[in-house]
Amino acid sequence: MSTKNRVTPEEALAYHLDPTPGKYEIVASKPMTTQRDLSLAYSPGVAVPVEAIAERPETAYDYTVKGNMVAVISNGTAILGLGNLGALASKPVMEGKAVLFKRFADVNAIDIELDTTDPDEIIKAVSLMGPTFGGINLEDIKAPECFIIEQRLKEIMDIPVFHDDQHGTAVICAAGLINALELSGKKIEDCKIVLNGAGAAGIACLELVKAMGARHDNCIMCDTKGVIYQGRTEGMNQWKSAHAAKTEARTLEDAMKGCDVFLGVSAKGALTPDMVSTMADNPVIFAMANPDPEITPEDAHAVRPDAIVATGRSDYPNQVNNVLGFPYLFRGALDIHARAINDDMKIACAKALANLAREDVPDEVAMAYGRKLTFGRDYIIPTPFDPRLIHVIPPAVAKAGMDTGVARRPIIDMDGYAESLKARMDPTAAILQGINARARQAQARMIFAEGDDPRVLRAAVAYQRGGMGTALVVGREAHVKEQLEAAGIGDAYRELQIVNSANCKHIETYKDFLYRRLQRQGMDREDAHKLATRDRHVFAALMLVHGHGDGMITGATRKSAHVLELINKVIDAKPSDGAVGITALLHKGKVVLIGDTLVHEWPDEHDLADIATAGARVARGLGIEPRVAFASFSTFGYPVSERAMKMHVAPQVLDERGVDFEYDGEMAVDVALNPEMMKHYPFCRLTGPANVLVVPARHSASISVKLMQEMAGATVIGPILTGIPHSVQICSNRATVNDILHMAALSASRLGQTR
Numbered sequence: 001m002s003t004k005n006r007v008t009p010e011e012a013l014a015y016h017l018d019p020t021p022g023k024y025e026i027v028a029s030k031p032m033t034t035q036r037d038l039s040l041a042y043s044p045g046v047a048v049p050v051e052a053i054a055e056r057p058e059t060a061y062d063y064t065v066k067g068n069m070v071a072v073i074s075n076g077t078a079i080l081g082l083g084n085l086g087a088l089a090s091k092p093v094m095e096g097k098a099v100l101f102k103r104f105a106d107v108n109a110i111d112i113e114l115d116t117t118d119p120d121e122i123i124k125a126v127s128l129m130g131p132t133f134g135g136i137n138l139e140d141i142k143a144p145e146c147f148i149i150e151q152r153l154k155e156i157m158d159i160p161v162f163h164d165d166q167h168g169t170a171v172i173c174a175a176g177l178i179n180a181l182e183l184s185g186k187k188i189e190d191c192k193i194v195l196n197g198a199g200a201a202g203i204a205c206l207e208l209v210k211a212m213g214a215r216h217d218n219c220i221m222c223d224t225k226g227v228i229y230q231g232r233t234e235g236m237n238q239w240k241s242a243h244a245a246k247t248e249a250r251t252l253e254d255a256m257k258g259c260d261v262f263l264g265v266s267a268k269g270a271l272t273p274d275m276v277s278t279m280a281d282n283p284v285i286f287a288m289a290n291p292d293p294e295i296t297p298e299d300a301h302a303v304r305p306d307a308i309v310a311t312g313r314s315d316y317p318n319q320v321n322n323v324l325g326f327p328y329l330f331r332g333a334l335d336i337h338a339r340a341i342n343d344d345m346k347i348a349c350a351k352a353l354a355n356l357a358r359e360d361v362p363d364e365v366a367m368a369y370g371r372k373l374t375f376g377r378d379y380i381i382p383t384p385f386d387p388r389l390i391h392v393i394p395p396a397v398a399k400a401g402m403d404t405g406v407a408r409r410p411i412i413d414m415d416g417y418a419e420s421l422k423a424r425m426d427p428t429a430a431i432l433q434g435i436n437a438r439a440r441q442a443q444a445r446m447i448f449a450e451g452d453d454p455r456v457l458r459a460a461v462a463y464q465r466g467g468m469g470t471a472l473v474v475g476r477e478a479h480v481k482e483q484l485e486a487a488g489i490g491d492a493y494r495e496l497q498i499v500n501s502a503n504c505k506h507i508e509t510y511k512d513f514l515y516r517r518l519q520r521q522g523m524d525r526e527d528a529h530k531l532a533t534r535d536r537h538v539f540a541a542l543m544l545v546h547g548h549g550d551g552m553i554t555g556a557t558r559k560s561a562h563v564l565e566l567i568n569k570v571i572d573a574k575p576s577d578g579a580v581g582i583t584a585l586l587h588k589g590k591v592v593l594i595g596d597t598l599v600h601e602w603p604d605e606h607d608l609a610d611i612a613t614a615g616a617r618v619a620r621g622l623g624i625e626p627r628v629a630f631a632s633f634s635t636f637g638y639p640v641s642e643r644a645m646k647m648h649v650a651p652q653v654l655d656e657r658g659v660d661f662e663y664d665g666e667m668a669v670d671v672a673l674n675p676e677m678m679k680h681y682p683f684c685r686l687t688g689p690a691n692v693l694v695v696p697a698r699h700s701a702s703i704s705v706k707l708m709q710e711m712a713g714a715t716v717i718g719p720i721l722t723g724i725p726h727s728v729q730i731c732s733n734r735a736t737v738n739d740i741l742h743m744a745a746l747s748a749s750r751l752g753q754t755r
């Protein structure tokens with residue numbers, strides 16, 4: 001694994017520890033503030049749904065969380081590739097899974113670790129939980145017990161029971177295989193297939209591949225003892241026997257000769273280049289063992305350039321990862337109140353995934369990944385952050401469930417269902433993801449001006465280790481080292497580039513530049529030189545304008561306005577230069593940009609029009625189609641007020657300019673953001689709630705942002721300094737490590753779109 005993607009043990013532990021232990025919390029979805037709320041939620045009100053459910057059990061899906069709640073159940077006997085480390089140790093993985101359910105499909109999931117290796121005890125425990133959940137996801141329970149447990153639970157429970165290590169893997173493998181065979185011009189029923197690894201994932205993969213048309217006689221399964229052939233007795237069980245082949249081949253090497261497809265769910269390095277070289281033309285190799293594949297794509301391609309290769313890893317193209325499956329399979333199943341997830345639903349999921357990869361990839365996905373993805377040998381399966389997955393896969397799964405009779409409540413309006421799925425997803429996550437992906441693409445040399453601050457240093461390390469580019473840290477070497485050691489990441493010292501003004505080889509150039517700029521502003525040579533060497537904001541800005549870094553992040557240790565003043569000594573970032581500060585507020589699935597939060601103190605109507613244009617540009621840069629509202633306490637001229645007049649006339653300035661985005665105003669913030677309120681003004685030109693608010697002055701911008709941050713806990717990104725020809729970002733002096741990292745990523749992601 002390259003240092004780029006390296007996650008240190010300290011970082012992994014800190015991620016799990018801070019700010020609260022673990023990875024999720026439970027949030028109430030109903031008000032619980034008044035006596036009346038209490039009466040409704042609990043006694044006496046709660047008795048009504050109790051009686052309704054007792055009379056008609058299916059109404060539990062209406063009156064409780066059952067219909068959107070999945071249990072992630074493990075006993076920790078096969079945690080990832082780590083083996084049997086017990087139930088308690090499996091909890092981080094199961095919590096992680098719960099978070100993925102939520103993030104990708106808005107399924108509420110809760111982890112339950114059962115402290116037993118006895119299948120009967122697990123079966124008993126899980127079956128008793130049936131009333132609570134809409135589905136059961138079994139996880140990391142070792143083979144062959146997992147087969148017994150899942151089979152029995154499916155028989156006795158009336159909700160979907162799904163062992164993801166088996167079927168999640170199988171579904172994604174099948175999806176990738178459909179496309180790989182399409183590209184190599186082969187039919188599954190004609191293919192010779194070798195599957196290595198006869199455990200949970202292997203047995204399920206081969207079963208699904210056969211259900212899709214692969215012929216039993218064309219498939220050979222291998223394990224640590226070699227080929228599973230008819231009559232073999234060593235290391236066998238009934239699940240392996242079902243796939244025993246009538247063949248003379250005894251080793252993987254024998255089996256591989258002339259085969260079209262290799263599916264590996266076994267162990268690192270199990271497949272050798274020699275074996276690959278004996279495969280048929282245009283072979284397909286899915287080396288899915290984690291974290292290291294059976295063979296690396298480089299080694300496979302070295303001997304067979306005609307091969308299509310996939311792995312389980314995110315750092316190679318074609319990632320076969322079960323996170324592409326389980327969230328959407330359960331979403332579709334839950335939404336029809338399914339009794340089961342059957343083979344047809346799994347195949348529907350696989351086909352929908354395969355089809356999605358063949359479709360033109362929309363710009364928002366390209367933006368999220370920082371590159372255009374086109375169906376082909378290096379893109380046979382969608383990527384996990386593809387925002388189309390949520391509204392494309394669950395409808396396919398739901399329809400298959402309805403067609404095969406497992407739906408308790410079929411969906412009538414499928415188009416409406418797809419639309420409702422889009423609305424489920426939190427766009428804020430996609431925005432942050434997009435920023436990060438574009439930053440990784442940019443590979444910018446990011447100047448972290450305040451290398452004396454531990455938050456900044458940790459963000460710099462995360463920036464570099466997150467694969468976004470090179471972190472250039474302004475500071476004194478010994479001090480940086482000390483701070484890193486105190487933060488428990490002393491080893492990062494060797495990775496970062498420390499830039500110390502005291503020994504910087506460009507300092508004379510910087511000094512001269514600064515003196516030339518400031519000599520007519522009352523600054524003598526001596527003062528200019530001191531400023532260049534002693535002020536890290538100025539020094540960092542000098543590095544930037546001289547091309548010794550691509551972007552710059554500062555502001556964590558001083559007030560933004562003061563930092564901006566210092567930066568202006570080096571870079572023209574005044575209102576008259578076109579500079580504007582835009583802050584993004586991310587909260588409860590909504591994104592609103594506010595401007596100007598940094599540069600214009602009291603903008604006039606022309607400045608306001610500039611701010612609107614800058615806000616629209618930043619919105620588009622984040623993948624949001626802008627709807628700009630000029631915000632005020634008055635709405636469309638009422639109540640009349642002299643101070644609101646500039647907000648009233650600013651839209652007219654834009655009318656004259658003829659801009660290409662939606663805008664209107666002036667209007668109160670509730671009219672701008674609440675469609676019900678906006679309806680009272682049917683002439684309003686905004687086609688939906690505003691997502692860019694231009695506010696009357698910097699103080700109202702600051703008050704709005706800080707109020708949202710303090711009262712609502714909104715995520716704040718910004719102020720984003722835009723309109724200047726350099727990528728400089730000034731974070732708040734109370735920024736956390738994560739905030740600083742977001743700002744650095746933002747600075748990097750904006751390269752190429754800085755004006």
Ligand SMILES: NC(=O)C1=CN([C@@H]2O[C@H](COP(=O)(O)OP(=O)(O)OC[C@H]3O[C@@H](n4cnc5c(N)ncnc54)[C@H](OP(=O)(O)O)[C@@H]3O)[C@@H](O)[C@H]2O)C=CC1
Pocket residue numbers: 078080081142143165169196197198199200201202222223224225235264265266267270288289290291311312320321322
């Ligand atoms: N990419 C993905 O999405 C996923 C990947 N996997 C990967 O699949 C692998 C297996 O997982 P899982 O099925 O849960 O584990 P199991 O323990 O249930 O099964 C492992 C199987 O692999 C066989 N095996 C192990 N080493 C070798 C080898 N060198 N050559 C041939 N066969 C071997 C074992 O043989 P025997 O029976 O003789 O002991 C056993 O049949 C892991 O590496 C895991 O990371 C799993 C799930 C998802």
Ligand SMILES: CC(=O)C(=O)O
Pocket residue numbers: 079080081140164165290322
């Ligand atoms: C990917 C997965 O589920 C596993 O390795 O167990």
Ligand SMILES: [Mg+2]
Pocket residue numbers: 080139140164165
């Ligand atoms: Mg697993």
